[in-house]
Amino acid sequence: MESGKTKRSGTVIFSAYERGAAIKKALSLSRNDILFELKNSGLKGRGGAGFPTATKWMLTAAAVSDKKYLICNADEGEPGTFKDRVLLIEYPELVFDAMVVGGYTIGADEGIVYLRGEYEYLIDSLNDYLEEMRKDNLLGENILGKNGFNFDIKIFLGEGAYVCGEETALIESLEGQRGEARNRPPYPVNTGYLGKPTCVNNVETLATISHIIVKGSEWYKQFGSDKSKGTKLFSISGDCERPGVYELEWGTKISEVLELVGAKDAKAVQVGGASGICLNSSQFDRTLAYEDIPTGGSIIIFNKSRNMLKVLKNFMEFFVEESCGQCTPCRIGNVKLLEGIKMIEENKFTFKQINKLKELAETMKIASKCGLGQSSPNPFLSILENFKDEIFNHSGGGSYA
């Protein structure tokens, strides 16, 4: 395991926070005030899709039902992402406090943390932490003396399926079905877990909400760029000297990130994990923001010795493995793209075939049912585009082992 707890510093998420502060503050406000604060902060979902969090909460709050659920999506399966694990181990108070606030705001009395199967080693410490919260009346009945407000959190352990990070697939898995995406509409905010209104939020989104509630939306808005407010956690790994989790403001340039982590001879940067896009050195002045490169926070750096075709092959093998097989574009498309890569590897291809595969990739983006199939062609398209010379004139050089 990691040797000792590293001291982290950051402007928003890693700033000082007292356990339970967000709950205390929220219970003194009305539900509308909380929704207004969130709306004013402009917070967007941190899982990658970037849906405005305030809208999601408003829709769930407006739905009429005797029972509502708040789900924390801790199914962090994107290769190269580990920020949620850091938050859950080192800052559980941020995540769980925000869930209680969420329960109060949308009128839910049950919260569920969907923890991915690979993180089974976290579950005992999280359960201990929840038990402590119950002792201090931060969970349970009539929380902090607020009459009639009951909320409790349980942890549900998934079993290593990448597609379950998609919110409707996650709900299916929670219900004891195959983890396959649902047709939308109806959206989970109306018909979610067990058919009840359900709000699904990412771990990092929740952690940010705790700070916004305590310190206010105006404070939060001073960080970030014009269109993307606040900060974002980035999980940085690959060929660099100081890999790890960093909190950076939106609008940070890729080149600044590379400097920060000590990546000297970077050739390529994969932003957004396996389903993200791959940038070459001429694009390092682009910024990380919703208006330029939106991302779930994974950054993988490759140096000059890496063979990009092998990198791409690894990504596509991953998608072939993880596609749930429900819809045709994703099930067959990924296999075909992988076949194309093998053809390039063996030098048995024509550019007509490659162009056909690019068309197929575009089709997958439109026709796939969930985010997996819609984003899995991203590395294929971006690596073929940005590393044309290397891939089509390859001589088998470069290592990826």
Next chain:
Amino acid sequence: MLLEEKIRTSEEVKKLVKKYGASQSSILPILKAIQKKYGYVSQFAQNEVMRLLNVSYIDVNNVISFHKILDKPQAKYTIRICQSSSCRTKSKDQIIKTIERKFNVKIGEVSKDNKIFLKSTGCLGLCHLSPVISINERVYTQVTPKKVEKLLGILK
């Protein structure tokens, strides 16, 4: 399966149903708990889950096939090797070769003496400490071929 074993399994499933509640949502946690205890979920245990939760065969089978729950006896040690990009950049292939050579087993296979099951896994979320492997429930970070040799020496 001996009658005694059946009774024990049945008691175990009953306890789990009580713990997780008798609804369809409990299928996955119950199967996982059984798998953790016995290493796999036997046909009899599956039948008990169906009976006690009042769900159909297809409901249980859906979860088993989708989530790759194991329904056959497994090796004593399961070695999982992270297959994602960050780990691959850090000499992961040499580590696989070391293990394969030592136990005469290929990735995705169980060794002949039923001791080692070597498989690849999704990202374990420790990319900054790559490469990462796990042996049963324990996770080992920044492994090197040498370190792996040492770890494998302890496995009995």
